[in-house]
Amino acid sequence: MAAVPASIAAGDIFPDTAQVTQNRLVIGGCDVNDLAKTYGTPLYVFDEASVLNRARAYRSALETSYGGKSTVCFASKAYCAPWVLRLIAQEGLGLDVVSGGELHTAKVAGFPPDRVYFHGNNKEAAEIEQALRQGIGRFVVDSLDEIELLSSVAQRKGKRAAILLRVGPGVDPHATHAHIATGQVDSKFGLGIHAGAAEQGVRAALAKKSLDLRGFHFHIGSQLHEIEPYKQAIDVVFDFAVAMRDQAGLDLREMSPGGGFGVRYTTEDPTVKAADMIAEVGTYTASAAKARGFALPEVTIEPGRSMIANTAVALYRVGSIKKIPGVRTYVSVDGGMADNIRPTAYGSKYSSVLANRVGDGPETTVAIAGKYCESGDVLIRDAKLPMPRVDDLVAIPTAGAYHLSMASNYNMALKPAVVVVAGGKATLVRRRETFADLLAAEDPA
Numbered sequence: 001m002a003a004v005p006a007s008i009a010a011g012d013i014f015p016d017t018a019q020v021t022q023n024r025l026v027i028g029g030c031d032v033n034d035l036a037k038t039y040g041t042p043l044y045v046f047d048e049a050s051v052l053n054r055a056r057a058y059r060s061a062l063e064t065s066y067g068g069k070s071t072v073c074f075a076s077k078a079y080c081a082p083w084v085l086r087l088i089a090q091e092g093l094g095l096d097v098v099s100g101g102e103l104h105t106a107k108v109a110g111f112p113p114d115r116v117y118f119h120g121n122n123k124e125a126a127e128i129e130q131a132l133r134q135g136i137g138r139f140v141v142d143s144l145d146e147i148e149l150l151s152s153v154a155q156r157k158g159k160r161a162a163i164l165l166r167v168g169p170g171v172d173p174h175a176t177h178a179h180i181a182t183g184q185v186d187s188k189f190g191l192g193i194h195a196g197a198a199e200q201g202v203r204a205a206l207a208k209k210s211l212d213l214r215g216f217h218f219h220i221g222s223q224l225h226e227i228e229p230y231k232q233a234i235d236v237v238f239d240f241a242v243a244m245r246d247q248a249g250l251d252l253r254e255m256s257p258g259g260g261f262g263v264r265y266t267t268e269d270p271t272v273k274a275a276d277m278i279a280e281v282g283t284y285t286a287s288a289a290k291a292r293g294f295a296l297p298e299v300t301i302e303p304g305r306s307m308i309a310n311t312a313v314a315l316y317r318v319g320s321i322k323k324i325p326g327v328r329t330y331v332s333v334d335g336g337m338a339d340n341i342r343p344t345a346y347g348s349k350y351s352s353v354l355a356n357r358v359g360d361g362p363e364t365t366v367a368i369a370g371k372y373c374e375s376g377d378v379l380i381r382d383a384k385l386p387m388p389r390v391d392d393l394v395a396i397p398t399a400g401a402y403h404l405s406m407a408s409n410y411n412m413a414l415k416p417a418v419v420v421v422a423g424g425k426a427t428l429v430r431r432r433e434t435f436a437d438l439l440a441a442e443d444p445a
């Protein structure tokens with residue numbers, strides 16, 4: 001029997017339903033080789049069960065650990081498509097949006113507007129009006145200028161906007177010890193607590209009749225594996241809330257420690273269980289509130305990556321192989337940085353398997369190169385695979401977050417098709433773009 005590669009055996013890198021049947025990769029009961037034949041490549045395959053499992057696990061982790069009212073919001077910047085927003089809405093989750101486009105997608109998907117939280121460091125007046133029209137639940141206000149803009153737009157429309165203030169706790173998410181790092185103070189997001197901007201924001205917001213300041217939001221970073229920075233930030237923000245309660249008359253009703261829970265892309269990454277991290281955040285938030293004499297505020301968290309990353313694989317067809325003796329073998333596939341910018345932008349690492357002969361040996365090390373005109377367009381520099389051949393199907397897991405939402409038409413690439421698999425059936429939720437799509441917004445003259 002062929003060996004199952006470690007990345008599949010690990011159980012948390014590939015989607016929950018991934019299995020190897022007759023040496024071929026199967027997800028959601030569908031042989032991905034058949035999917036690639038039917039829909040072409042590059043193809044993104046999302047596993048519905050994996051999305052549902054995460055939505056349920058995170059909700060239950062937060063509810064159980066916190067003990068007060070809580071909402072898990074999906075950060076749609078990680079992946080924004082009507083099918084996933086509908087699924088998430090049915091599961092009772094909320095939604096974090098950061099733009100008019102994401103707001104529009106939420107509306108098209110029929111997402112309950114009262115569960116939509118609107119973030120962003122430069123919301124435009126038109127976006128604010130759109131959000132007020134849609135009747136969204138919360139504005140997460142990022143700056144003193146936004147307090148002025150939002151209050152004047154809301155007043156003009158005869159509305160009172162419920163807001164959270166995004167504050168900067170000045171915590172370095174990657175420090176092992178308590179640390180108020182200048183680097184984190186230096187951020188384009190939010191009103192810094194230590195710089196006094198957050199206090200200014202509280203006083204300004206409380207003075208506006210058209211704003212209802214309900215509490216604070218903070219988000220300390222992404223792809224975090226440790227709980228300590230969350231705890232530090234929770235303490236800093238609750239201490240600030242005490243000061244604002246006592247000195248400015250703030251009535252704290254809500255608190256959001258953001259998202260950022262990590263995932264594993266390769267077996268070398270540290271083991272991380274987002275549901276466990278969420279439970280720790282819930283427990284710590286409840287005790288931090290109680291210790292300072294607050295009735296439990298409603299708590300919201302905003303997982304993006306951890307909700308969706310490991311629910312999908314990207315499938316690519318091998319087109320050419322270049323061996324540079326003693327240096328490297330480049331295996332070129334039919335996608336790359338246009339559908340996944342992360343390796344080029346952040347040096348991100350990935351796992352991979354050959355979906356048509358998963359357990360073949362012997363293993364060798366090759367580079368999986370994209371097809372676009374940049375030397376940096378290499379998806380995986382050191383992929384461990386059976387020696388690939390032309391026409392093999394490369395499957396790259398952990399493809400659900402920050403791939404398609406960051407995809408571009410670089411080199412006039414067509415954005416890939418997307419299918420959702422469940423119970424042995426595949427549903428095409430996004431067709432592959434066409435040349436006509438590429439030119440749809442151009443002036444034909």
Ligand SMILES: Cc1ncc(COP(=O)(O)O)c(C=O)c1O
Binds near residue numbers: 219222259303304
């Ligand atoms: C305010 C806010 N919330 C949530 C998220 C989602 O983070 P992640 O995908 O790491 O969970 C981000 C990501 O940048 C963010 O800026």
